[in-house]
Structure formats: structure tokens, C-alpha cells
Amino acid sequence: MSNNVWIIAEQKEGKLKKVSFELLGIGKKLAEKTGGSLSALLLGQQIDKLTEKLDGYGASKIFVCDSEILANYSNEGYTKAIVDLVKAHNPAILLGGATASGRDLFPRVAARLETGLASDCVGLEINNEGLLVAERPLFAGKVLVDTLIPEARPQMACLRPNVLPVPERGSEKAEIEKVAVELQPQDLKATIKEMVKTAGEKIDLTEASVIVSGGRGMASKENFKILEELAAAFGEGAAVGASRSAVDSDFAPHDTQVGQTGKVVNPNLYIACGISGSIQHLAGMRTSKYIVAINKDPEAPIFQVADYGIVDDLFKIVPLFTEEVKKLKAQD
Numbered sequence: 001m002s003n004n005v006w007i008i009a010e011q012k013e014g015k016l017k018k019v020s021f022e023l024l025g026i027g028k029k030l031a032e033k034t035g036g037s038l039s040a041l042l043l044g045q046q047i048d049k050l051t052e053k054l055d056g057y058g059a060s061k062i063f064v065c066d067s068e069i070l071a072n073y074s075n076e077g078y079t080k081a082i083v084d085l086v087k088a089h090n091p092a093i094l095l096g097g098a099t100a101s102g103r104d105l106f107p108r109v110a111a112r113l114e115t116g117l118a119s120d121c122v123g124l125e126i127n128n129e130g131l132l133v134a135e136r137p138l139f140a141g142k143v144l145v146d147t148l149i150p151e152a153r154p155q156m157a158c159l160r161p162n163v164l165p166v167p168e169r170g171s172e173k174a175e176i177e178k179v180a181v182e183l184q185p186q187d188l189k190a191t192i193k194e195m196v197k198t199a200g201e202k203i204d205l206t207e208a209s210v211i212v213s214g215g216r217g218m219a220s221k222e223n224f225k226i227l228e229e230l231a232a233a234f235g236e237g238a239a240v241g242a243s244r245s246a247v248d249s250d251f252a253p254h255d256t257q258v259g260q261t262g263k264v265v266n267p268n269l270y271i272a273c274g275i276s277g278s279i280q281h282l283a284g285m286r287t288s289k290y291i292v293a294i295n296k297d298p299e300a301p302i303f304q305v306a307d308y309g310i311v312d313d314l315f316k317i318v319p320l321f322t323e324e325v326k327k328l329k330a331q332d
């Protein structure tokens with residue numbers, strides 16, 4: 001068994017996810033402590049160009065699995081490719097992103113490798129015995145636990161996006177190793193026939209640095225426009241989210257739902273507008289760096305987790321907020 005650390009560099013439609021760089025940053029630190037090397041594993045089709053983008057972040061090697069069969073993410077195909085490679089090289093630690101596909105992929109990979117998986121981590125360290133210590137929020141973020149995988153290998157963990165910084169880029173280049181995938185299309189029990197995209201090129205909520213979220217208090221789909229205007233004032237990296245009540249009432253699309261049954265987000269700034277702060281909503285956003293709540297009910301539970309609270313009518317406050325952000329941005 002080696003001391004090496006591997007990260008899965010996630011890409012979608014030829015674009016690397018930001019969490020891939022966050023993983024390289026922490027992977028490098030962990031490899032320095034285990035005394036091993038850092039490698040990245042890239043899967044997909046026609047992804048050669050992406051290896052250059054991964055250079056300079058500490059990986060000494062990039063394994064590239066380029067195959068038609070991996071063109072679209074599939075649990076079976078990606079699992080087979082990763083498991084075969086891991087068995088051949090025996091890394092001590094295998095890390096991935098707790099993204100939509102990561103949450104689907106890594107439990108199966110861990111089961112196939114008969115090892116443990118610490119999912120949805122917000123911190124990763126190496127202890128005195130050289131073991132990976134994965135910090136995970138439990139009970140909607142009320143408790144943080146340290147998870148260890150003492151016996152089985154590799155020690156696997158999924159990192160929540162947007163929690164750790166993207167490291168400074170250096171000039172070192174990684175060695176590239178192309179790997180063949182021993183898989184035929186007929187080996188996949190499930191195949192993707194069609195990808196239906198939601199309209200517009202929206203930023204992925206899990207990667208947004210600012211999220212303006214609306215709840216039942218928004219009262220209608222049309223009213224979400226004021227949240228879009230506030231997000232637009234923040235500029236690139238800002239997105240609009242919603243509570244489940246808002247989604248169930250058809251005020252906002254399902255892929256914007258934040259919470260236990262929606263997305264887990266970790267922006268620098270989360271602005272909750274007309275959201276009461278149920279335990280299920282908090283499960284998806286309470287680790288945000290700064291939380292601002294706008295609610296006309298001073299007893300709303302959201303104020304217990306908010307860094308800044310405004311007790312007032314959101315329809316009065318949000319447009320004022322937008323104007324102030326625009327003014328500040330104009331001074332930049």
C-alpha cells in the first residue's frame with residue numbers, strides 16, 4: 001500500500017468543476033503529510049486539453065481515462081474505470097467532490113473497493129498516526145464529527161464544494177498517463193438517451209459565491225425577479241436559490257432548491273428572503289460563511305443562524321439592498 005493521494009478531477013461537458021482545484025489544494029497538503037505523491041484522475045471523452053488546466057496545482061501525475069463510453073457521466077462506467085485503476089495503483093487516500101454526480105458515484109466506488117467513505121466533508125487532515133481525518137457536519141450542521149477509516153484502503157472522502165480555497169497556481173507540469181477503459185457499451189445496464197437542460201446558462205448553486213434565496217414569503221413566481229436583480233447586482237458568481245415551499249408553489253425551479261432534499265450550498269454570502277429557517281432548509285445552507293436573513297417575523301428561526309438580520313418587509317428591503325450593492329460595485 002502506498003502513501004499516495006488521488007483526487008478525481010470532475011468535469012462536465014469539457015469544463016472542470018471548481019471543486020477539482022479545491023481537491024488538488026487539500027490533496028497536496030495531505031500528500032505532504034503522508035509523504036506520498038498527489039495524482040489526479042480525469043474521466044470523460046475528448047478531455048486531453050483539460051490536463052493543462054490541472055497543471056500547477058501540485059499533482060505530479062494525471063491519469064486520463066478518455067473513452068466514448070465515458071462521454072456522459074454514468075455511475076456504472078465511471079465506477080468500473082475508477083475501481084480498476086485504484087486496484088492497480090493502491091493509493092492510500094481517494095478524494096472526490098460532494099457534487100450531484102460525486103454523491104451518486106463515490107458510495108458505489110467505496111462499496112466495490114470494500115472500503116469506507118466519509119461523505120460531504122468540510123475539512124480533511126492527517127492525524128499523528130498518518131490516518132485521514134474527515135470532518136463532516138451532522139444533524140443539519142449542528143454537530144461536526146471527525147470520521148476515520150482505520151483499516152480499509154483507500155480511505156475515501158467527498159469534499160463539499162466551496163468550503164476550501166483554490167490554491168495559487170504554480171508552474172510545475174504533471175506527467176500524463178493515458179489509461180484504457182475495459183468496458184463496452186453493452187456492459188452498461190443503464191444508458192443516457194437524452195440530456196434535457198434547464199433554460200439559460202445558470203451558475204451551479206453549489207459553486208456560487210453569493211446566493212439570494214427566496215421562500216414562501218416571495219408569494220409568487222413573478223416576485224422572484226427582485227431576487228434575480230439582487231443576484232445580478234453582485235455579478236458573476238451570484239445565483240438565485242429557493243426553499244422547498246417556494247419550489248413546491250412553483251415560484252422557482254426544482255434545481256434551485258436548497259436544503260435536505262435539495263442542494264447543500266456553501267457560499268460566502270447567503271441572503272434568505274422570506275424563508276422561515278426550517279431545520280430541513282438549514283441543512284442545506286447553515287455552513288455558508290455569512291448569512292443575512294430578511295423576514296418580517298422577528299421570531300423566525302432563520303435569525304438564530306443569521307449573522308445579520310433585517311426584520312422588515314422583503315419587498316421594501318430587497319430593492320434597497322440591490323441599489324446599495326450597485327452603488328458599491330460602481331466604486332470598485
Ligand SMILES: Cc1cc2nc3c(=O)[nH]c(=O)nc-3n(C[C@H](O)[C@H](O)[C@H](O)COP(=O)(O)OP(=O)(O)OC[C@H]3O[C@@H](n4cnc5c(N)ncnc54)[C@H](O)[C@@H]3O)c2cc1C
Binds near residue numbers: 214258279284297
Ligand atoms: C422530509 C422533508 C424534507 C424537506 N426538505 C426541504 C429542503 O430541502 N429545503 C427546504 O427549504 N425545505 C424542505 N422541507 C420543508 C421545510 O420543512 C419547510 O416547510 C420549508 O423549508 C419552509 O419554507 P419557507 O421558509 O419558504 O416557508 P415558511 O416556513 O412558510 O416561511 C415563510 C417565511 O416568510 C416570511 N414572510 C412572509 N412574507 C414576508 C414578507 N413580505 N417579507 C419578509 N418576510 C416574509 C414569514 O414570516 C415566514 O417566516 C422539507 C420537509 C420535509 C418533511
